[in-house]
Amino acid sequence: MKGAHLRFYTYENRKHGSVLMYEWLLEFAKAHGVHGGSAFRAIAGYGRHGKLHEQHFFELAGDLTVEVEFLLSDEQAQTLLGLLRREQVRVFYASFPAEFGMIEGKAQ
Numbered sequence: 001m002k003g004a005h006l007r008f009y010t011y012e013n014r015k016h017g018s019v020l021m022y023e024w025l026l027e028f029a030k031a032h033g034v035h036g037g038s039a040f041r042a043i044a045g046y047g048r049h050g051k052l053h054e055q056h057f058f059e060l061a062g063d064l065t066v067e068v069e070f071l072l073s074d075e076q077a078q079t080l081l082g083l084l085r086r087e088q089v090r091v092f093y094a095s096f097p098a099e100f101g102m103i104e105g106k107a108q
Contacts, residue, residue: 009033009065010091025039028084034076034092036070040068
């Protein structure tokens with residue numbers, strides 16, 4: 001299949017209402033028919049302001065980036081972005097063309 005790789009970037013402690021943003025994005029997409037999504041936590045990075053964020057052993061979670069990703073049809077990607085705009089969610093995203101499918105091998 002051809003479609004879109006839709007990726008959202010948020011901080012691990014950022015919330016939408018009372019729910020962590022990455023959890024909210026996953027639940028919102030699921031509730032609107034997106035069949036799969038994943039969240040990945042960064043180990044280090046910096047954003048547009050150039051401030052380096054990285055976790056040290058004794059620090060609590062907070063300002064590291066979480067990426068939330070979905071592979072979907074172009075139509076689903078546009079629908080999801082439109083729904084998020086309607087919800088007035090403030091979140092940075094990137095969209096890439098994607099080709100995806102399943103390689104059917106022997107079950108293990």
